[in-house]
Amino acid sequence: MAANPFLGVAxxxxxxxxxxxxxxxxxxxxxxAWEVYWLVGGFFSWIIAPWVIAALYTNDLPAVLREAPVRxxxxxxxxxxxxxxxxxxxxxxxxFLGMSLGMAVALSYCSAFGTLMPPLFAGTLGEKFSTxxxxxxxxxxxxxxxxxxxxxxxxxxxxxxxPEDKKKEVIKEFSFRKGIAVATLSGILSxxxxxxxxxxxxxAEISARHGTKVxxxxxxxxxxxxxxxxxTNCLWCLLLNRRNGTGYQYFRQAPRRATRPRGxxxxxxxDAPGGGTVVGGPVTVDAAAMRVPMLSNYLFCAxxxxxxxxxxxxxxxxxxxxxxxxFSSWTLHMASIIxxxxxxxxxxxxxxxxxxxxxxxxxxxLLMLILSTIIIGYGNYLxxxxxxxxxxxxAESPIS
Numbered sequence: 001m002a003a004n005p006f007l008g009v010a011x012x013x014x015x016x017x018x019x020x021x022x023x024x025x026x027x028x029x030x031x032x033a034w035e036v037y038w039l040v041g042g043f044f045s046w047i048i049a050p051w052v053i054a055a056l057y058t059n060d061l062p063a064v065l066r067e068a069p070v071r072x073x074x075x076x077x078x079x080x081x082x083x084x085x086x087x088x089x090x091x092x093x094x095x096f097l098g099m100s101l102g103m104a105v106a107l108s109y110c111s112a113f114g115t116l117m118p119p120l121f122a123g124t125l126g127e128k129f130s131t132x133x134x135x136x137x138x139x140x141x142x143x144x145x146x147x148x149x150x151x152x153x154x155x156x157x158x159x160x161x162x163p164e165d166k167k168k169e170v171i172k173e174f175s176f177r178k179g180i181a182v183a184t185l186s187g188i189l190s191x192x193x194x195x196x197x198x199x200x201x202x203x204a205e206i207s208a209r210h211g212t213k214v215x216x217x218x219x220x221x222x223x224x225x226x227x228x229x230x231x232t233n234c235l236w237c238l239l240l241n242r243r244n245g246t247g248y249q250y251f252r253q254a255p256r257r258a259t260r261p262r263g264x265x266x267x268x269x270x271d272a273p274g275g276g277t278v279v280g281g282p283v284t285v286d287a288a289a290m291r292v293p294m295l296s297n298y299l300f301c302a303x304x305x306x307x308x309x310x311x312x313x314x315x316x317x318x319x320x321x322x323x324x325x326x327f328s329s330w331t332l333h334m335a336s337i338i339x340x341x342x343x344x345x346x347x348x349x350x351x352x353x354x355x356x357x358x359x360x361x362x363x364x365x366l367l368m369l370i371l372s373t374i375i376i377g378y379g380n381y382l383x384x385x386x387x388x389x390x391x392x393x394x395a396e397s398p399i400s
Contacts (some may be wrong), residue, residue: 004321005321005322005323005377005378005379005380005381005383006377006381007318007321008317008318008319008320008321008322008329008332008377008380009318009332009373009374009376009377010318011314011315011317011318011321012314012315012318012329012332012333012336012373013332013336013339013373014310014314015310015311015312015313015314015315015318015333015336016311016333016335016336016337016338016339016340017336017340018307018308018310018311018313018314019308019311019333019336019337019340019341020336020337020339020340020341020343020344021307021340021344022304022305022307022308022310022311023304024304024344025300025301025303025304025307026041026300026301026304028296028300029297029300029301030292030293030296030297031291031292032249032292032297033240033241033244033246033249034240035236035237035240035241035244035246036237036241036246036249036250037297037301038233038237039233039234039237039238040250040297040298040301040302040305041301041302041304041305041308042230042233042234042237042305043230043305044301044302044304044305044306044309045226045304045305045306045308045309046226046227046229046230046233046309047226047227047230048305048306049305049306049309049310049313050219050222050223050226050309051223053219053309053313054219054220054222054223057212057213057216057219058207058210058212058216058217058219058220059207059210059211059212060210060211061207061220061223063210064203064206064207064210064212064220065203065220065223065224067206068202068203068206069202072199072200072201072202072203073200073203073224075195075196075199075200076196076197076199076200076203076221076224076225076228077196077224077225077227077228077231078196078228079192079193079195079196079199079225079228080192080193080196080224080225080226080227080228080229080230080231080232081228081229081231081232082189082192082195082228083189083190083191083192083193083196083225083228083229083232084228084229084230084231084232084233084236085189085232086110086185086186086187086188086189086190086191086192087186087190087229087232087233088232088233088236089182089185089186089189090106090186090190092182092186093105093106093179093182093183093186096178096179096182105152105179105180105183105184105187106183106186106187106190107148107187107334107337107338108145108148108149108152108187109183109184109186109187109188109190109191110186110187110188110190110191110334111141111144111145111148111191111330111331111334111335112141112145112191113187113188113191113194114190114191114193114194114195114330114331114334115141115194115328115330115331116141117191117194117195118194118195118198121195121198131383132382133379133380133381133382133383134379134383135379136375136376136378136379136382137328137375137376137379137380138379139375139379140328140331140372140373140374140375140376140378140379141328141331141372141376143368143371143372143375144331144334144335144368144369144372144373144376146368147335147338147365147366147367147368147369147371147372148334148335148338148365148369149365150361150364150365150368151338151342151361151362151365151366151369152365153361153365154358154359154361154362154364154365155362157354157355157357157358157361158351158354158358161353161354161355161358191330193225193229194330196221196224196225196228197218197221197222197225197316197319200220200221200224200225201221203220203221203224204217204218204220204221205217207219207220214320215317215320216316216317217316217320218315218316218317218319218320219313219316221316222309222312222313222316226309226312249292253291253292311333311337315329315333318332321380322380323380323383328376328379328380331372331376332373332376332377335369335370335372335373336373338365338366338369339366339369339370342362342365342366343366346362
């Protein structure tokens with residue numbers, strides 16, 4: 001099947017929509033600690049959904065993984081673990097810089113490293129950007145990074161316009177130096193997902209040889225990379241369960257009265273990109289005043305987890321349509337996430353009361369992000385047309 005970059009962009013937009021929307025069902029979970037509903041939802045995100053969907057849409061999944069090179073499996077799993085660490089440190093970025101500035105800094109690093117490092121590792125970075133299509137894609141990446149920065153500046157303006165008491169409520173421990181350091185670490189580690197997918201490329205090739213359609217060949221890769229992410233997040237959540245005494249919540253209602261300590265670095269965790277931060281003081285749980293709807297909690301967590309997974313389900317589909325410039329998929333993914341996350345924020349009136357200048361910055365940032373996806377799509381389109389153009393020239397040439 002020939003590459004179709006504009007279809008690929010559409011898939012990446014669907015992935016961004018899923019990533020920007022997945023947290024909504026978690027808001028309906030009642031009286032569960034963050035670590036409880038995150039691990040329950042994560043089990044659907046990182047284990048159930050990837051393995052079930054890969055089994056349904058690909059051929060001979062167990063055989064494909066058995067035939068995969070040990071190096072590819074190991075690297076994919078390792079980069080998945082590193083990506084999981086990036087997601088957890090993202091919470092500290094929000095803690096020290098706030099959502100707006102923290103998101104802009106972390107995702108800028110994540111976008112740049114996740115896009116540029118795979119071809120750099122392969123030694124093809126200069127070659128990729130030396131062609132006309134490469135020039136367009138490079139320009140799109142630059143526009144995307146500027147769009148992320150402008151969107152972050154809009155968020156900073158919104159923060160400045162908030163009352164002083166609200167600022168302290170949102171960013172109690174603001175520290176620019178600590179925040180920049182942690183955001184840099186978080187952004188770089190969060191980009192490891194792209195490295196994991198790149199390392200798992202042989203798995204997709206084996207899946208194709210087993211007769212899997214090109215569009216679905218990336219699904220087995222997700223099984224391995226997400227297993228690494230599950231390892232990191234599972235250990236973290238279990239550690240929080242032990243520290244906070246919340247392990248019982250998976251199975252039963254709260255005890256008659258229990259106090260669980262919250263706070264410190266251990267109590268801050270969030271998925272990157274786009275999640276919720278948990279910071280707080282001691283919480284006293286009174287079972288008489290708190291009833292846990294166990295069934296609905298599990299259902300909402302399942303919905304959130306599957307929705308989260310869909311971002312990478314569509315990501316791997318879009319990746320198959322980007323031809324020789326698959327690495328540009330990561331930029332498209334980041335841009336789409338910010339676009340749809342911002343649109344959700346507008347729909348939920350999070351920008352209500354912001355000044356005209358702030359709203360103009362937000363609009364400009366979103367337009368730049370949308371433009372970047374169009375530019376990158378066009379660059380990939382030029383690359384996809386190149387073999388066709390060459391074949392036409394050869395057919396018209398009088399020299400046989």
